[in-house]
Amino acid sequence: MRSLFRLSGEGEGFVPPSSNDFELPPVFGDNAFTTKPIFLVFLSVILVSVFFLLSSRKAAVVPSKLQFAGESIYSFVRNDLGRDIIGHEFMRFVPYLFTLFTFVLTNNIFGIVPFLQFPTMSRVSFPYVLAVFTFVVFHYVGIRKQGIVKYLKDIMFMPGVPKPVYVLLTPIELATFFLVRPLTLSLRLFANMFAGHLLLLVFILGGEHLFQGVLGLKLISPFAFAFGIGLTFFEFMVQCLQAYIFTLLTALYIAGALADEH
Amino acid sequence: MEGTLNLVGYGLSAIGPAIATGMIFAAYISGVARQPEARSVLQPIAFLGFALAEALALFGLVLAFVL
Amino acid sequence: MAMKDEGNALWSIFGYLLSGMLFWGGVGYGLDKWLNQGYFLLIGLLLGIGAAIYLVWLRFGRD
Numbered sequence: 001m002r003s004l005f006r007l008s009g010e011g012e013g014f015v016p017p018s019s020n021d022f023e024l025p026p027v028f029g030d031n032a033f034t035t036k037p038i039f040l041v042f043l044s045v046i047l048v049s050v051f052f053l054l055s056s057r058k059a060a061v062v063p064s065k066l067q068f069a070g071e072s073i074y075s076f077v078r079n080d081l082g083r084d085i086i087g088h089e090f091m092r093f094v095p096y097l098f099t100l101f102t103f104v105l106t107n108n109i110f111g112i113v114p115f116l117q118f119p120t121m122s123r124v125s126f127p128y129v130l131a132v133f134t135f136v137v138f139h140y141v142g143i144r145k146q147g148i149v150k151y152l153k154d155i156m157f158m159p160g161v162p163k164p165v166y167v168l169l170t171p172i173e174l175a176t177f178f179l180v181r182p183l184t185l186s187l188r189l190f191a192n193m194f195a196g197h198l199l200l201l202v203f204i205l206g207g208e209h210l211f212q213g214v215l216g217l218k219l220i221s222p223f224a225f226a227f228g229i230g231l232t233f234f235e236f237m238v239q240c241l242q243a244y245i246f247t248l249l250t251a252l253y254i255a256g257a258l259a260d261e262h
Numbered sequence: 263m264e265g266t267l268n269l270v271g272y273g274l275s276a277i278g279p280a281i282a283t284g285m286i287f288a289a290y291i292s293g294v295a296r297q298p299e300a301r302s303v304l305q306p307i308a309f310l311g312f313a314l315a316e317a318l319a320l321f322g323l324v325l326a327f328v329l
Numbered sequence: 330m331a332m333k334d335e336g337n338a339l340w341s342i343f344g345y346l347l348s349g350m351l352f353w354g355g356v357g358y359g360l361d362k363w364l365n366q367g368y369f370l371l372i373g374l375l376l377g378i379g380a381a382i383y384l385v386w387l388r389f390g391r392d
Contacts, residue, residue, distance in 0.1 A: 158387050168380045175348035176341075184344060252337050305335075309389040310382075313342050317378045320346050324354055324374060 014209045017201035022122055022194070040120045044106040052102075077101050077247065085251040086258065093254055096137060100130065101247040104189070108239035111197055112232050119239070122193040127186035134250045135182040142257030151257075185249055192242045196235045203228035272326035279319035286311045342385050349381030350374055 028034045055070030063071060077098045082090040104121065111119030121127050142151045155177050156170045207224030210217045290308040294301045357373020360366070 158384065161387065165383075168376070169384055171352050172345060172349045172377070172380055172384060175352045176344045180344045180348040180351070184347065248336065249340060252340065256337070306390045309338055309342060310386060312339065313346065313382050313385040316343060317346050317350075317382060320350055321374065321378065324350055328354075328358070328370065 014206070017198055017205055019194075021201060022197070024118075036118055037120045037123050037126070040107065040110050040116060040118060041126070043116075044103060044110065044120070048102045048106055073102070074098060081247055081251050085248070086255045089258060093137075093251070097247055097251055100134075100250060101243055104130070104246050105240065105243035108193060108243055109236070111193065111239060112200075112235055119193040119197055121189050121242075122197050124186070124190045124194075127189045130189075130246070131182040131186035134185060134253065138250070138253040138257045141254055145258055181253065185246065189242050189246055192238055196238055199231055200228060200235060203231060268326040268329060272322050275322040276319055279315045279322075282315035282318075283312060286315065338389055342389070345384050346378070346381045349377040349384070351377075353377030353380065 024036045026032055026034045027036065027039070052070055055066045058064070059067060078090075078094050081097055081101070082094045086093055107120040107126070110116045111122070145151075146154070155173055157166060158169060158173070161169065203224050207221045207228060210221035210224055213221075286308055290304055293304050353373040353376045354370060355373070357369040357371070357376075360369040360373070
């Protein structure tokens with residue numbers, strides 16, 4: 001791989017993008033709490049709040065364009081994610097699902113907005129915190145609904161199994177509910193955003209490097225840029241899909257905790 | 263370039279389960295589309311087939327990191 | 330309604346397989362480190378896969 005990039009005229013080789021590209025320096029001085037992702041989170045909160053305040057302020061029977069946009073997002077979350085999955089008690093959870101969906105979606109889309117161009121969720125701490133919220137919510141709901149003893153018993157003991165087999169199965173059930181569920185929830189979001197951003201970096205930076213090379217390489221570089229642009233649209237799709245899946249799984253977990261038998 | 267060949271091997275070995283999962287659900291979907299009432303019969307078979315194919319993929323993933 | 334069942338089942342199957350493998354594979358890995366052996370990890374992984382597939386069959390396979 002190295003030798004391929006050495007072809008490009010000057011002595012300095014191509015430095016492939018790596019996970020170091022995600023560790024941005026602090027904006028103000030040495031304060032580690034002022035990095036770009038943190039500002040992006042605050043920006044997303046402001047953007048989401050302002051958008052939905054504006055779109056719902058002058059609610060009319062004949063909606064304006066803004067109101068229509070806001071309401072279609074809301075009704076998507078309420079009907080497709082809340083009502084169809086959680087069932088008759090869904091109204092209690094719509095605020096949480098709606099906040100989660102819009103927050104994750106906005107932060108993901110920052111990955112392809114010009115000048116911002118950093119998906120916040122590619123720093124793994126943010127998905128962890130969101131997964132902890134979901135974890136607390138669905139266990140709390142289950143315990144409130146069924147009582148702690150019955151809830152844990154339902155998780156641990158699958159009916160219709162000879163007793164000695166529980167030694168084998170109960171650890172798996174516990175690990176699924178208390179470890180693997182929040183972990184996969186956050187890692188799925190993180191990995192998709194991380195890989196997507198890295199992919200875009202490879203094509204754009206690689207195209208730029210090819211452009212600085214000899215003539216033959218200059219001719220190849222437009223293809224790299226074209227691929228980069230195509231992948232940007234692909235990334236947009238992935239970003240929307242991941243926000244949807246995160247919310248969908250949260251709703252599924254809540255529905256599972258509310259159901260009497262799993 | 264640095265890294266381990268284990269991950270290349272895992273990438274190659276993941277092709278098999280990927281194709282298998284695709285074929286299982288292609289067959290499941292076309293079966294349900296032809297005969298919607300056969301769904302309750304087909305569903306457990308499709309899920310078990312998915313579980314077996316997915317188990318191989320996860321086995322490869324774990325071994326790629328452990329070996 | 331249809332989407333709900335299948336989507337739920339697929340993610341649960343994935344979770345069961347992963348946690349079965351992680352838990353019993355982890356136990357085997359620990360035994361390997363403790364007793365300086367080399368085969369407990371493989372036994373643990375196979376046991377985990379077997380138990381997880383059994384669990385999947387219990388939840389989704391039987392009528």
